[in-house]
Amino acid sequence: MLEHTNKQFHTELETTRSMFLQMGGLVESMVLDGMRALADGELDLVDKVREHERQVNQLEVSIDERIGQLIARNQPTAVDLRLLLSISKMLTDMERCGDEAVKVAKVARRLHEADSSYEPVVELRHMADAVAGMIRAALDAFAREDPVAAAQVVRNDKDVDREWKAALRHMITYMIEDPRTISRSIDLVFIARALERIGDHAKNMAERVIYMVLGDDVRHMGVANTERMARGEAPEIKEK
Template sequence: MSEHTNKQFDADLESVRSQFLQMGGLVEAMIQEAIDALASGDLSLVEKVREREKEVNRHEVEIDESISRILARHQPTAIDLRMLMAVSKMLTDMERSGDEAEKVATVARRIHEAELRHIPVIELRHMAANVRTMLHQALDAFARLDPIQAAAVVRSDKEVDKEWKGALRHLITYMIEDPRTISRAIDMIFIARALERIGDHAKNMSERVIYMVKGADVRHTGVKNTERQARGDEDSEEPQQDQ
């Protein structure tokens, strides 16, 4: 590979990396704006989320095309190839995270436009903050090639799962005790489920970061094994499901 080709290859890789981080920043903003729309009733935020979703979709298509061109032109190997493969998979998780944020915004609009008084009082902002932090940390781990931070995001997903189950229990209790809350409670369940899925996508992306840096596929192997692989422990035990 000539020096000119090397420089072009490096520039192409950096462009993919930079654009993916931009895409992630948009999705982070969407999550915040969607949950702010729910809390405040500011429906202009819903429109912002929808506009950002269009940008996210554009990034997904452009990055996909860039990856295809790089693979065809440069035939990368080792960590460069793993990076491109990882980003290709992470694109789907990032785009779906944006879809979930848009769903939250859409339901927030429905709740506030209905102007019903019987809205269950349940705090979802903490859960939203947690999944947004997970997404941010997954992007940071990607940017810094940090498998340890990526493993921490995988562990964080268990806390989000607990919050989702807790929210579901509370909302079911509301519906049983006051049938007038059923419609709005279902909307809130829909929002909590969307946030839980964003946490899942952030976890998936973090697992891809570990694959990219370490060459280890840690999907479905449990949190403890993921952490061992991220540290590069020589004596990693056989993969097993764990808490």
């Protein structure tokens, strides 16, 4: 009977993992579709993003419920408990990535509907590809239980932060040079900020993967120490 219960628990655990990966795949596509709507004016993609948002929200509620039931019914071991708690934390970040992707899509629609000849003054596609890639890499690290790959996602967030600052500088320059671009440029700042936040959420998820696999909390440890700990090395303690 105990073996049957244990087998059922691990089957349900695997289903929960799969549902989270499915949710992540939807969110990644939402980010890329939102950016295509902005860059190419494919406004039918905005409706697709909204539909995916509904699916993501449903998955978040279902997965959360499953996690609560699995913990309550099974008294999971430390390793399994870490997995469940990590998914629970990552759920929040993943859902917020979806929210930011919806913001990108909505602003894209507004910009193109206000001006049929609208072209973005700053190229944000590379930034969108980068953060979508971070979501994908965090999910891959989660699926393979790979802390070193997760640490790379934490490092990649630094590149996204640099792109965000560069985009902001460019848009401020446009606004100064041509005040007529102020309204549209502010909308683009809003989009770039949403992409930067997606990068932050992906980084948070990657840190959770390291905790899930190794039991080490690397939040606020800095990139170099995160990479050391992911390799199983002791962090460097800086003298105050």
